[in-house]
Amino acid sequence: xxxxxxxxxxxxxxxxxxxxxxxxxxxxxxxxxxxxxxxxxxxxxxxxxxxxxxxxxxxxxxxxxxxxxxxxxxxxxxxxxxxxxxxxxxxxxxxxxxxxxxxxxxxxxxxxxxxxxxxxxxxxxxxxxxxxxxxxxxxxxxxxxxxxxxxxxxxxxxxxxxxxxxxxxxxxxxxxxxxxxxxxxxxxxxxxxxxxxxxxxxxxxxxxxxxxxxxxxxxxxxxxxxxxxxxxxxxxx
Numbered sequence: 001x002x003x004x005x006x007x008x009x010x011x012x013x014x015x016x017x018x019x020x021x022x023x024x025x026x027x028x029x030x031x032x033x034x035x036x037x038x039x040x041x042x043x044x045x046x047x048x049x050x051x052x053x054x055x056x057x058x059x060x061x062x063x064x065x066x067x068x069x070x071x072x073x074x075x076x077x078x079x080x081x082x083x084x085x086x087x088x089x090x091x092x093x094x095x096x097x098x099x100x101x102x103x104x105x106x107x108x109x110x111x112x113x114x115x116x117x118x119x120x121x122x123x124x125x126x127x128x129x130x131x132x133x134x135x136x137x138x139x140x141x142x143x144x145x146x147x148x149x150x151x152x153x154x155x156x157x158x159x160x161x162x163x164x165x166x167x168x169x170x171x172x173x174x175x176x177x178x179x180x181x182x183x184x185x186x187x188x189x190x191x192x193x194x195x196x197x198x199x200x201x202x203x204x205x206x207x208x209x210x211x212x213x214x215x216x217x218x219x220x221x222x223x224x225x226x227x228x229x230x231x232x233x234x235x236x237x
Contacts (some may be wrong), residue, residue, distance in 0.1 A: 001101040001225045003233065015102050016146045016196075027079070028095050028144060028175060030054040030113065031032050032194065039154045039191035042140070044069050044088040048151065053086040054142050055079065055117055056071040058095050087192045089140045097233050099226035106214040107204045108147035114226035116138050116234060121174045121183035128178070136149030136186040139231075141166060141223055146196045147215065151205045154193050157209040161191055164220040168227035189231055 004011040005023040013019040018033030035052045057072065065071050068090065073083040093115040103110045119137030122128075141161060150155070166184040174183045208214040 001099060001229055003097055003229065005096045005098055011100055012128045012192045013102060013111050014145070016111060018137050019111060019144065021113055024079075024096055026058050028056040028098060028113070029079065030144070032144070034196070036194040037146070037154075037197050038087060038192060039158065040087050040190070041150070041158075042087050042190045042192050043114055044083075044086075047149045049087070051085050051087045053081045054089075054194070055081065055086060056089045056091055056095065056098075056113075056142070057200055059090050059092060063090075066205060069161045075174050078093040086192075088142070089190050089192070091115050091117060091138050091140050092119075093140070093220045093230070094234060097230055097236070099229035100140065100204055101222045101226050103126060103222055107201050108145055108206065108215050108218065110146075110215075110218050110222055112219075112222035112226050113142045114223065116188060116227055116230035118169070118174050118183070118231055118234065120186045120188065121169070121176050122185065122187045123176045123179070124184045126176070126179060126181065138186050139191065139227060140189070141165070141191045141226070143191065143219060143222070144194045144195070145215070146198060147206055148197050148201045148204060149195045149209065149215075153206050154195060154207045154216075157193050158191055160209055160216045160219045160224045163211075164223035165189070165227050168224045168231065169192070170229060172231050174231065200218065211229050
């Protein structure tokens with residue numbers, strides 16, 4: 001676990017050759033050497049897709065756009081990405097304070113990158129008006145896995161990552177301003193899972209990614225630690 005962009009602009013994965021993340025003026029770019037199988041709740045594209053690039057774009061607190069997807073896709077071209085194979089996030093969090101963690105284990109290698117803004121922290125399950133105003137802020141997590149996983153395991157990974165994020169927010173004592181209750185996330189969190197599905201793992205296939213599995217434990221640890229670090233340091237210079 002580390003915050004490489006506080007003192008540098010480029011992070012090269014130790015365990016997954018050809019994967020790197022780079023801090024630009026207003027975004028973090030993540031590039032992979034080949035297209036991965038992805039599942040995302042990010043603004044683009046969402047759902048299952050294929051991608052070899054991920055962009056976490058920092059927008060101004062007063063960013064307003066009638067069509068943010070088109071805006072983002074246009075910028076992909078300016079930044080040298082192919083929109084059809086790129087996952088895009090929006091954030092207002094400090095990119096320099098992104099937290100990065102790598103793990104490897106039973107037939108997998110993992111890289112996790114999280115940015116965490118918590119101005120609009122909220123607790124799921126609490127009744128509220130859908131149109132209530134919240135300040136900008138979001139927790140974005142990119143999980144890259146050099147492994148073979150079923151699509152159901154990828155969905156399972158999203159569940160595990162969400163549980164870990166909520167645990168980290170409880171540890172940080174982040175609360176929803178409106179009611180003072182412990183937050184489980186923010187109102188605009190997003191996550192993307194990218195899986196290599198590499199043939200190097202042979203027939204070995206992860207069918208589950210819950211806390212009872214090796215890959216699920218690693219996902220939970222990586223998300224928990226990166227949310228904890230990024231969230232705890234947001235107010236630091």
